[in-house]
Structure formats: structure tokens, C-alpha cells
Amino acid sequence: MRGPHNIWRLIRTGATFERTGAMGAVLEAMDAPAPIRAAARVLGWPFKLLGLRGDPSMPPVPRALTALGPAYIKFGQILSTRPDVVGPDMAMELRVLQDKLPPFPLEEARRVVAAEMERPLEEVFSAFSEPVAAASIAQVHRATLIETGRDVAVKLLRPGIDRAFRKDVDAFHLMATLIETLSPSSRRLRPRDVITHFEGVVLQELDLRIEASAAGEFAANTANDDGFVVPAVEWGMSTRRMMVLGWADGASFGDVAAIDAAGHDRRKLGATVLQMFLRHALRDGYFHADMHQGNLKVAPNGDIVALDFGIMGRIDEYTRRVYAEILMGFIRKDYRRVAEVHFEAGYVPPDRDVGEFAQALRSVGEPIFGMEASRISMGRLLAFLFEVTERFGMETRTELILLQRTMVVVEGVGRSLDPDLNIWAEARPVVEEYIARNIGPQAVARDLFRTAIVLSRFGPRLPQLAEAALIAQANPEKPPSSARWPERFALAGGGLAVGLVLAAIYAAL
Structure with a gap:
């Protein structure tokens, strides 16, 4: 964690929030205590003219986050899922960050596809559109596969997005630490855990193979849900920076x-x-x-x-x-x-x-x-x-x-x-x-049966483990004869539990 760089990023963040009018809105939404308000003003007000202007047509907080770049936009999107942290009104306001953002050029997108497929785009797609949607991390194009003639959606990571995120996440961790230090009451909301959760979400989104896997799992789970559809993944064409799904x-x-x-x-x-x-x-x-x-x-x-x-x-x-x-x-x-x-x-x-x-x-x-x-x-x-x-x-x-x-x-x-x-x-x-x-009763029976299956895996070792447990109980001061005695004793308890569970099921039958 590079301290000077992180401190400068905090100052730039505070200055931008002051310049766009977002600082007061955030402090009010979070009902921030006096120490947090004072620290925020110190990081923002003296440097106000150094802050970014943002788009004045947007509400103050989305305006500030959009001006600060992709990591802040994504952080705002994550905070829109945490009304307990920012309040329901601010969470609703942050949802505007789900809307379209400026795309990167088509030629850059074509280069990404060629690099990921290791061959020219024209050998893969017979048609490839301008961006049809753009967000903080990626954008989507409509395309047609040469091999099957099927229309697909091609999602591509923004160039350089990995580097942009890594430069800001450390500053977010520093910010969370300062909040917890200055306001002990904020620890109930676990600011550092919020940032850790954000970092985990972003790291997953920066690898589109993980999103493709999520789509595949969701499709499998919902395959029999009438009236609900998840587009199929083109597994052979999905890479870290590119994901291809059926067009909807x-x-x-x-x-x-x-x-x-x-x-x-x-x-x-x-x-x-x-x-x-x-x-x-x-x-x-x-x-x-x-x-x-x-x-x-x-x-x-x-x-x-x-x-x-x-x-x-x-x-x-x-x-x-x-x-x-x-x-x-x-x-x-x-x-x-x-x-x-x-x-x-x-x-x-x-x-x-x-x-x-x-x-x-x-x-x-x-x-x-x-x-x-x-x-x-x-x-x-x-x-x-x-x-x-x-x-x-x-x-x-x-x-x-x-x-x-x-x-x-x-x-x-x-x-x-x-x-x-x-x-x-x-x-x-x-x-x-x-x-x-x-x-209810059926669920209890099902849970007992599942427990019995898990515990019965130790069945062949039950006599030996039961003996070890009984000897240990009879000679509590005698040291164990094996370095693995604690583990054997724990497993013995599991083996005895097997007998109890199986006996209970047998009695119920």
C-alpha cells in the first residue's frame, strides 16, 4: 500500500466531492459523526479547486463518482446495494450509475477480440456492431457467428481497467480504516468489510470467465422455470477479457x-x-x-x-x-x-x-x-x-x-x-x-438423513475411535500415545454421533 499516493487520492476524492456538492449529501445520508465530518472537510474544502467538475446535469453524488472514474462508479453501484450504510434515499440515487456510460471506440474493441481469439475478428464474426451498451467495467456488442450464423452478445472489458482499479482500491481501504478509527460506532456497519466485499466483486468482474461461469450456473438452476430464460454461454469463445452469450x-x-x-x-x-x-x-x-x-x-x-x-x-x-x-x-x-x-x-x-x-x-x-x-x-x-x-x-x-x-x-x-x-x-x-x-417434520427427517450419511463415512473406524475416546475418558491425566490423538478423539465423537443418529432414524422407522 503506497501511502503518499493513497493520501493524494483521498484528497482528490474529497476535493471533487466538495466541488460537485456531493460532500454534504454523503455526510447527511450517512448521519456522519463530528470527527468524520471534520476529517472530510479537511480532505476536501482546502483543495476544492483541485477537484474534478463532473457532469452538472447529474445529481451531486453520481456526478462526483462518475468524474472520479471507473473504480468510483463501480463502488457507487455496490453502495447502491447497501442502504444500511448510505441510507435508502442515497441508495436509490446511486442507481443512476447503472445507466449508459461513454463506450470505448469500436476499433479498440476489434483489437481486443482479435487478441483474445488469436485471429482476426473477421474470421470469427460475419457482423460486429457498434457498442449497444457500456458500463464502468465493460461494454457489449451485437455480433453474428460465422460458423453457425447465430446472433450473440459480445461483452468486452475496457482496456486498462485492471490497472485503473488497482490504483484506487488501496485508497478505499485507507478511507475505511480512517472511518472506523474516527468513528467507533461505524464499526457495526463494518466499513473495511464493505471495501473487502467491493474488492472481491470487482476482481470477479475483471475476469469475464467468472461471469460466464455464473451465467452457466444460473442457467442450469433455472432451466425448468417456465417463463424465465438465461442466454446460453459460448464457452469456447469466453476468455478473461471477453464473454459471448446468445443474443436476446x-x-x-x-x-x-x-x-x-x-x-x-x-x-x-x-x-x-x-x-x-x-x-x-x-x-x-x-x-x-x-x-x-x-x-x-x-x-x-x-x-x-x-x-x-x-x-x-x-x-x-x-x-x-x-x-x-x-x-x-x-x-x-x-x-x-x-x-x-x-x-x-x-x-x-x-x-x-x-x-x-x-x-x-x-x-x-x-x-x-x-x-x-x-x-x-x-x-x-x-x-x-x-x-x-x-x-x-x-x-x-x-x-x-x-x-x-x-x-x-x-x-x-x-x-x-x-x-x-x-x-x-x-x-x-x-x-x-x-x-x-x-x-417441519419432513425437513427434520431429511436433515437427519443427510447428517447420518456424512457421519457414517467414519463407520469403519468407529470401533477404534470409540475405544480411544473411552480410554481418554478413563485416564484423563495420561498423555496421548499419538500426536494425532486430538483428531482421533474428535472423530470418535463423530463416530459415536453416527450411532446415535442412525439409532434415532431406525427408531423413527
């Missing part, structure tokens, strides 16, 4: 007029996109975490087509069950159960009172559910929930924040198609279906 015709979810002109049922589309997101998150534990209108199309036959797999979310099976129970608790207005789930999962410190937490959750849910269906907002609910959980000492969980933020975005997409969309009515059958299959 259709109307963008952001073009309501085109959707109407094509005769699609907007109410059905709004409900379907919400239910699909929940199904993918709960059933598969793997979901598209960037489902804004620009990344969704309606195919001519009415199917929903997902695009851009740079940001995907993954949650483990236990967390899915927790999230489903929290959602269902709110849907049923069972605030006591929602509180208990938070305690059972360890999200809230055990020294807090579950009754008081349930009461606080009621203050979150009741005002929301008392509204008309068209006014019920997941975004408003989550904003209130963040406030309550902060008061009760709940630490931020990145995977849940990403899941919840995507839910807010999907809600916005659904409402853009059907302003009267009842979020909870559409979510309920998906959540109930998941709970019926994964929480």
Missing part, C-alpha cells in the same frame, strides 16, 4: 411503451419477476443480485430474459430458512416469531430482551401493513428494520443486505409495470411453498 431479442423492462405495444400482460410480468427472484433465492440460494430494468428483457413470447451476471448473490441453506421465516413472520404479523428467529440465528445479542425486540418489530410492521396494497413498500419496511436492529446491536450481514436490497430493486421493477402490485400477496405463495418443503 425483446423489449427492455424499462420501456413500458414497447412492452404494451408488444401486447404483454404487465401485471403478470410484475408478479412473475418478483416471484422468480424469491424462488431463486430461497430454492437455489443463488440469485441475480442486479435485477434492475436494464438487465431484464421481455422476449417476444413473453418470457423474462435475465442479462448481466456480474453481481450474483449466494446464501447458504440455513440462512435461507432464517430469511423465509422472517418474511413469513412479517406476512402473518407474527412479530414474536420474527424476533425469536433473530435470536435463534444469533443475529441479535442473547442478552437483549426478545419481548422488547418483538415490540419494536411490531412498530416496524404495523404501519406498513396498514397501508393500501399499492402503497406497501419493502423499501420502507427495510429502512425501519435497519433502525430497529441497529438499536438492538444486530451486526450487518452482507449476504442478507444484498438479498434485501435486491428485493427492493425487484419491487421497483414490479411496480413500474403494475403500480398496484401487492408485494406480500405475490411473495406469500413462494415463501409458503419453501417453508412447507424445508421447515
